[in-house]
Amino acid sequence: MKRRDFLAGTAATGTVLASGLATQASAAEPLKVGFIYLGVPGDGGWTYEHEQARLKMVKHFGNKIETKVIQNVPEGADAERSITQLCLAGCKLIFTTSFGYMDPTINVAKKFPNVKFEMCTGYKDAPNVSNYGGRFYQGRAVIGNIAGHMTKTNKIGYIATFPIPEVVRGINSAFLYARKVNPKAEMKVVWVNTWFDPPKEADAAQALIDSGVDVLMQHTDSTAAMAKAKDAGILAFGQDSDMMQYAPKPRISSIMDNWAPYYIQRAQDVMDGKWTAKDSWLGIDTGIVQVGEISSAVPAAVKADAMALHDRIKAGTEHVFTGPLNKQDGSAWLKAGETASDGALLGMNFYVEGMTGKLPS
Amino acid sequence: MIAGIDPVVLIASLMAASTPILLAALGELVAERSGVLNLGVEGMMITGAICGFIVAVHTGSPFLGFVAAAAGGAALALLFAFLTQVLLSNQVATGLAATLFGLGLSSLMGQGYSGIKPPPTANVPFGPLAHLPVLGPILFSHDWVLYFSLALVVGTWAFLKYTRAGLVLRAVGENHDAAHALGYRVRLIRTLALAHGGACAGLGGAYLSLVRVPQWTEGITAGAGWIALAIVVFASWRPGRVLLGAYIFGGVSVLQLRLQAAGIAIPVQILSMAPYLITILVLVVMSARRGRAAIGAPAALGRVFHASD
Incomplete structure (x- = not known):
């Protein structure tokens, strides 16, 4: 629209x-x-x-x-x-x-x-x-919020591509906002080292599903993971384009370029x-980064919360990376009220506090 | 459960993950044993993937889809055979061209098919056997194509080792001049071997688009054909080792993703290269142990045959 x-x-x-x-x-x-x-x-x-x-x-x-x-x-x-x-x-x-x-x-x-x-x-x-x-991390904050609300097992899966700042930012952003609405939420990340390899993306999705994930995010380009999510009856988000053919389930929303x-x-x-x-x-x-329509599989209250966040980011009243925030190792990153500079975001090479797993270097 | 990974689920899923490569590699093995190097496997796989997908979607029958996939792969292989056996073109260049052609053709044919879900390929009903602990999920809960691929391993091995036709095929691959002098029709035999290889590659491609992913996406094979080609070489042109190579490759690929999901602290870079490294290591070590004869490349592999030479 x-x-x-x-x-x-x-x-x-x-x-x-x-x-x-x-x-x-x-x-x-x-x-x-x-x-x-x-x-x-x-x-x-x-x-x-x-x-x-x-x-x-x-x-x-x-x-x-x-x-x-x-x-x-x-x-x-x-x-x-x-x-x-x-x-x-x-x-x-x-x-x-x-x-x-x-x-x-x-x-x-x-x-x-x-x-x-x-x-x-x-x-x-x-x-x-x-x-x-x-600034895709802004969109990822919104779907992270939805994922945090929707997960029942408190395990969110993330199919990641390469450990570059763009991808790391997305994981951190989604994780922070999932945690904000669900303190028990955990993020399981699988690195596939490719942008596009449908069989591998499907395998990664299946590996995450078998390890108990019930909401799936991806940074890869194809819809292969979506098909696995559908078979397993879990939820997922479209990436890059709307992937509407999988709505209302498993695709409950998406980030679009x-x-x-x-x-x-x-x-x-x-x-x-x-x-x-x-x-x-x-x-x-x-308008370059868009959050796709939130589907009918998401309760109205969750949808309202996600859209409110979306509007705050859009209006510039909320910055995704606002302190107090620590890095994964516990060292201080942002002081209370401090927001991350673009330079810091563009070079982001660490997980934020609370993430499990080690970030490949 | 070992470190958060269920070995039974792992083995069951590695079998499915390996099947496309196994099918393509078995077909290529027969073609190479007849003396033709077909670098068009990737193109034939993806042609099979889209042919199978289109037919399965329109007929609602995955079986017909696989038949069409085999036909599609074989058709491209026959084109390759015409160019290399009749027009005597260079096999390497023609094979590469066949791959590029297959990739392009499949994306043209696939217009309008992305986002469609194919009819599901059902598991073979083994009744109560499928509910056995451990053995049930590993042995008795797969689709028929997977069992077919295993039967094909045995079939290919027996064909090459015990049948007269297999002996003739190998003779053509070892020394086409001698085979010709004995009155065997070298070009016909090679064409048939290529068609078989193309059909197998097509089946492997369709296994991706109909079972494993299952959907159509451009470029869905993503290099699986090249892996199959490599496995044939590292397996010293033996069907049993092709099975081993394909299952190790598929197994480590699946395992490394599961290790990540389980949060095992092994550097991701090492995990990512593990499938390639381990497959090569295992197959090379096996070949090295038995001396040079065990390498066993067909002597006439890649050489052009013309009756007047």
Whole structure:
């Protein structure tokens, strides 16, 4: 609902702008925009949402834009080749949509100073590289709250990918908010060391289910764990995209990435000659991070509590990481009332107090 | 329960986890024993995965799904056979191309099938046997494909060791010129071996999309075909060792996730590489013990055959 309203808004301003620029645009070459995808749009998760944003961008700009996509690009040497290929194909703006493309993007950016790069979830800076990401930990706080309410066994499962700050932040955030509503809640984390491997994701889900977990969260991209959750009759949350096909159970809510507003804005900036490298970390308030509809399997009181939290985060009156908070080893991290800086969050490499298990280094 | 892990549940789940690799590796073993290196296993698996999924969803019958999966995998294998046996193309390059083609074709065919649940593949009804303690969950509570894969291990072994056809197949794989001189039809035998390998890979793929995951997702095989290829080599082209290799690989993969869920303090990096490391170690140690002859790579493996040479 929110997304549609937002789009309608941007579409309207887009038309106004487009009519103003019509004479100029028809004469100019279309802006070529490149995309590097980690997986395939059919993953139903991470890449799917980038593809949706690309499609909305194409719809928004029409023939003023031309997009090129390379799918299934492994994070590593192949990425550098693929990005270079897009540069040579004449792309002036390139979105590299996974953390592991960071170094390849920086390398290629040095060779093509006139091409502008948008690096998803990265942190290294260059004059022609912007970093953008979502404050997904905000969404995870909300689903952590729901998980804390809904678990009967007090065991929440978490299928984690790689021990990078993005993932660690999500685990800590979900755990903190599950604990706030359920002091007995425990988080069981399984690391699968992959973003996308459906059989392995299914195995990890099954391992967690067999160890007594009754609410499942995931940071992996596919819906494999969802299918296992359904068979076992437990609850789960959609990741990256809505995964509505599993609602109302096992999918009771989800965290979604909606990149379209940002992509359209950045392409517009390039067209207007206003693009500059900047780091954007966009939260629930910008519409980039969305919490999916909470399903009918969740009691009204829980839903109300979760939505109240959602609204507080959105309004900026509640910061997810607010002291007093200790690290897992008991050492002090945040003083009472202190909130974590973005720098501290971006480099988060520890569990918060109360988490069991050891964080891989 | 040992350290929070129930060994009975573990063994039962490792059997299911290993079956796709086992099926694909058994098929590839026969193809390689006939002298053809088929690097298209991954592509044939995923083609089988989507063919099986589509047919099972539309007919409501998982059995027909598996039949279609075997047909789909075999069809791609026959294409591979046509290119390598008739047009004499390079086997390595053609195999890689077959994998890429299979991945692309499956994602095209799979449009509109993500998020659909396939009909469940029922367990074989063993009646009261399934309720036996320990043995029940391990031996008597699986689906028919799993039992089929075990029967295929025995069948492949007996075929290669005791039948005339198996001897001819091995002769073709060891020395195709000699086999040709004896009047055996090298290309036909290799084509049949490839079709069998493709069908097995297809079954393995369908086991992923219909039983293990069970749903269709693009790229669902995620490299299982390559693991199968590696296991054939490390198992020195013997069916029994393929079973061992597949079960060790699947077993350690499942075990490491369960160790994590149980909160055992072993570094995750070591757990993650354990399946690869342990499988290789076990199979290499077994081969090393019996000297060089035990390696047993078919002598004509990967070599192009033409009657005029």
